[in-house]
Each structure stands twice: as C-alpha cells, then as structure tokens.
Amino acid sequence: MFEIVQFIFLILSIFGMWGIFRKCGEKSWKALIPFYRTYILSKCADKKDEGRVLLILDLFNNILSFSVSAINIKLSNVSAISYRIIVILSLIVSISTILYTIKIYSALCVLFKQNKWWSALMMLEIPIYFFWGVMNRFQPTSTIQEREVRAASLSEYEEKESNEGLTINIKSRTVSSLTKGKKVLLRDIHMHIPQGRMVMLLGGSGAGKTTFLNAITGFEKADATVLLNGRDVYKDFESLKYEIGFVPQQDLIRYNDTVEKTISDSADLRLPLSISKQEEKKKINEVMDIFGLKAVCQNLVGKQSGGQKKRISIASEFISNPYLFILDEPDSGLDGVLARNLMERLHAISRTGRIVIVITHSPDRVKDLFDDVIILAKDAERTGRLVFYGSIDDANTFFNTDKLEEMVRMINRKEEGGEGLADELIEKFGGLRNE
C-alpha cells in the first residue's frame, strides 16, 4: 500500500515539475531525470546554488548509505570507530540535505505566491506543487530568463565617475561564514550625490543602512568604487579620513569631562598634527558655536540634557570639518522640537557645500529640511537593495504618497507589518534608470 502511494506521489511530482519547468522557461522533459530534476526545480525557484549543493549532498548520501549497507551485511570489514564515523557523516549529510531542501521548497512557495508552510508538506514528499505546475491560475512571479535579463541590466548600470561630490558604485557587499556560507548583504547600489545636499537614508530594520554607510566610508569595504570629489575612498583612505565624519547611534563621550574638554580632546585626535594650537582653539570655538554649546562649555557632559549630549557627540565628530558628514539616527530619543533643531543645524552645514547623510526613523517631521532620499529594502533573497534615490518630490511621485513613513511601510515585508512591495519597486526603479 505504502509503495503504491509513493509511486502515485512520484508520478504527481513529475507532472508537477513538468508544468513548473515549462512555466519557468525550462525544458519540461528534464522532469524525467532523477536528481537532476531537483536541481532544475531549484533553478526555477532562483536557488541554483542551493540546488548545486543538494546534488553533491545526494551523491554523498548515496555513497554513505551504500557503505553503511555494505558494512551491515558484512560485505566489508571495518573497525567500530570507522563505522561510527560513517554513521555520523551520514547523519550530517542527511541534516544538510533537509536544510537545503527546505530552502528550495520555501523559495518555490514564494515564486508561486503561496504560503511557505506548504514546504512542510513537500518535505513529507507530498508533491503539493503538482497543482502549481498543472493549473493555469498558478503562475510564477518571474521566469528564469526574466531574472537573467534583470540581473544583467542591473549590474550593467554604473554611475559615471565625477570629480565633484560623492559617487557610489557598490556591486556587492558579502560576508562568508563556515556555518551559513556566503551571504550577500548589499547588491547593486549606484548613485551620485552632488555637493551641498542634505540626504535622508531610509529603510526598514535590517535593510542594510548601516552596512551601506560602512561601505561608503570604507570602514567595511565592499566590492565597490566610492569616489569623494574624484578621490577613491578605499585607496586614499589615509588622506581622506579627515574629510569623512561619522557619528554612530550610540554617544561615545565621557560624562565626567566638561563640554569644552570633550571637544578639545576630539580636536587633538581628529585634526592633523600640522595645525597650530591657536587655529585648533579657533576651530573648537566655531564648532561650539554651530552646535549651540558655548553657554554650557564649562559644564560637565553628564549634567547635560539628551539633546545637548547628542549635539556634543556630533560637534566632536564635526571638528575636522568633514566634507562628507554621516549620522546614524542622531534624532533617536529626542522629542520633535529638539530633533528639528538638530536637523536645522545639519541643514545649515549642508548649505555650506558639504554632503550630509542622515539615517532617521522619524522622517516626516523633518523632510522639508532634506533635498534627497535614499531608500533601501531587503529583496526576496534578504539582500539590501536600492529601492529609490532622488529628490523627495520624485519619491512622492514614485511611491504615490507624500508620507515617507508610508513608503517604508510599503517596502517592508508582510511579516513585518508592511506591504511586501520591495521586489516590485526595486525592479521599477531599476527599469526607470535603464530607460
């Protein structure tokens, strides 16, 4: 009885794959080739790498199962320790096979806009995808050819190098680990930010905002070219370090020092050694003036309000007078009035010809102070991608809303309370750029 059910499932799975391959632009007859058809299925689900690993795992699985059987029926004599090693290896390969199969089946569910939980049935060898293959109402979100064309057009787009402003051409930023393999954190982010722009960086949690900032400052290098006024940030890092200011989210200031000492210590660290004491003093005064700290310069940092502490942190970083000034959520923990006051000061800095890039989670209350917006989102592969870069007005048109928070909600995944439109909008923006 069990064998009959298994046989029926096998026939259904072949028919299902036959239809899926046809819908995804592959040759249907490949569904007849055992093992290889699973690889083709992974290709349809845009999980080719996982499919390749699965083929290798299948090969190992068969070799190991054969060895265990041979030992069990005493065809070959091995020591107890070797037998144990073979069994443990078998176990590892089986678990890996299960994990990779889940990845492929889940991606198949996403491809056919179905709940990922259907992959649980597939793991039990129930070929639910039979229906997706044979019924017309189930269509994949993209074919293999469409994805290839899209990938080629995206990676072909490059921002022209410029001797002015910030030119960013990030092909990818990847990390690798033994357990999780290669993970692409960012892909295909290209833009040119002219001098004197105040730019907002938006995106849901984990979209890659900090990774993106680290890549453009050269703090964590990507496969990229980043030019600041025509100079390569990765190659000329030493000479450009005074030109780039980065204010992290967490304040890194000592509470027991006075405000003036904090800024003066920072000046010692950040200003070139060639600068005279008199000049240094002048710069410290200028910066305290810009950030409204003169009146409290002799007070202890620890006694200042949240807004003042934030301004002290920012002033300490701004002392080197950077051309590119980047701030990671400078308004976190500040009320509306203080946040606006801080953004107005940053806006004034941008009007002196510098580029200011700010991550904020409350964009709508200060959007009139910004020129442009960069919006990042995780695509279906959970890779950070560019959804939009341009003026706030153009963003309103592109997203058909004038609320920046609404734009972020649109690109966030459904399980995060969003509308899950990231992939669609990434493609739309890529298409506009290639026109």
Ligand SMILES: Nc1ncnc2c1ncn2[C@@H]1O[C@H](COP(=O)(O)OP(=O)(O)OP(=O)(O)O)[C@@H](O)[C@H]1O
């Ligand atoms: N060195 C790393 N190794 C592995 N994964 C990483 C590494 N750095 C970042 N990530 C992953 O990359 C993704 C993007 O992280 P990132 O911190 O850039 O997001 P974010 O947009 O700044 O998020 P948030 O707004 O929550 O701070 C996350 O899934 C994170 O786990």
